[in-house]
Amino acid sequence: MAQSTKEILYIGTYSQNESKGIYVLDFDRSTLSASILQTVHDKKNPTFLALHPSQKYLYAAYREGKDADDPNGTISSYAVDRNTGQLTLINQVSSAGASPCHISVDPTGKVVFVSHYQGGNLSTFKVADSGAISEAVSVVQHEGSSIHPNQTKPHMHSMIPSLHGKWVYASDLGIDQILKYEVNPKKGSVKKDPEIFPVKAGSGPRHFVIHPDLPYAYSVEELSNTVGIYTVEPKSGDLLLLARVEMLSPEIQSDYNAAADIHLSVDGKWLYASNRGQDNLAIYQVDQETGLLKLMGHVPTGGQHPRNFKVDEKGELLLVANMESDNVVIFRIQDQTGIPAPTGKSISIPRAVFIEQLFLK
Template identity: 80%
Template structure:
């Protein structure tokens, strides 16, 4: 019996070694495979404080560590980025013109290496307007939209099959002013396309208007006669957010530090004002305040908005029937002057770009409350202003 038991054990041991060597995938748990998945963070910056421009970081989700694998500095201040829906291309809005005499900015198209996430330039074109501050891509991946703060205008571009970008197809100059000292002229700030790609919503901070333009995706153009939705005088609409599942939209209002809530007509895309909620905490005194960015949680239950001055995130619960917001808490961003921030596509993490303190702070989102909690992890990046995320296949 002893000899028989010994042989049985030895046979099993040899068999297990053979199986492990021959069929390793059978012994890898889903967790282990997830841990090896490559994640990339693209960080846009102002070209100040020795910034190297556009940073490409490999991100380790297990220990929240990052490694800079590339920096790109084709022009000065790549302050805003947009990922193509197919995740093969990245578009960067640079504040610097194509040459020293060009008062406009530059839009650069990059191909993304599908194994490393590194970038290689496809082409570059003039943004046409002065000081581009936002770029977005329509859901079909055929049109890029660019907003210009100083110029107070917008432009659109046809995205080519190569992933490159055409010269500007549309250029529209806004006119007007409003009541705040910072509203002596138009200041276009963001263009957000509808989920079906039929419309794009343009937020002009200088004239207190949200304008809805018709999109002609095959041409890469936008219509010349928008529907205009005035906001409260002095509010300064900066960013715009459409709920992915509900017929509601949210406008981040920079000058009044408020969030405007709108109902969206499913057929026409027109906006109907519903309510406005404050972003600032009454417990914090600050001489300067300016709302910066706005995002929803992955499940659409929570809305986050960043405050510069108080340097925090305002956290709201989204009523899933009415679309109305209820303030839950204010969370310090762990730095100064939070600009844009990124809600992790997995719904677990939140990254905040604190421009004045030269850091990107990582938060973990609580499963039940939706409240971001500090992980104590900070990435040192000079003058960060935008964060994009990519999961390599």
């Protein structure tokens, strides 16, 4: 008899609408339903989470400071119970910046990267064998501005490591730059002289995704509601802009639009990007030779203000965190078209903004 697999969802939230912080859910794939195993609320606003590559630890970026005098956020490390998926706090440190909005872990599992929207800086942390994280090793403050009213100062928004972990790509929405930092896993640091790749003024690069098999990467641009398509030079990791494509549907009128998240399908054939305002996903087909994108259509997210979303690691499902409607909506990805089809199933979570997934055997 095949060994059964337990599936866990971790949901990050804003601490509003009676949210209880991080939700640990037991997800039943056969019924597309979930039950709450645990909630964790060590600080306010655990809006972004990241699993360690070993899947033994989970890291959370809280926007509340470590203590009353700390104007920065807090980074918490948790041990993951490999039988239940429940979390136990290991340690907490200051994020070393105001309003941490993104957290990631390098592929070797030795470095945690944190981006700060209000602080306009990035920080890095060394991971111990126990899963605990050090105080900040690198803190890099960005400088500058751009042409949009929301770009009066730097707004760091994400750090995405390269597939082998040699570099990390930092997207700064406030100064319209993607910066490539060299990573030192032994020290848990980054070199402070990055290669800088300017983007179109007023576009606001937010999140970034690297194709797993092809030398291409994609940047979702919040302010212009576009996706930038880049070649990635294999030896240097440098980026070269190939094209930029629109995200918005001409059939929907909305005064406010802000692109949020971007992910590839497991097989790398499809790209998805979320928009707040039109409240939909833009679906693109990825040309497997050129890396260019063909818009296949838009799918409503089944809620309001879709922040982040998760492409299921099995390649079957896509789950969207709709913050304003307090729900996580479940779609089934159609094999031939890549288009997420509504299942009619959703999970009620107050102010849901982020989804992480774990399989336990």
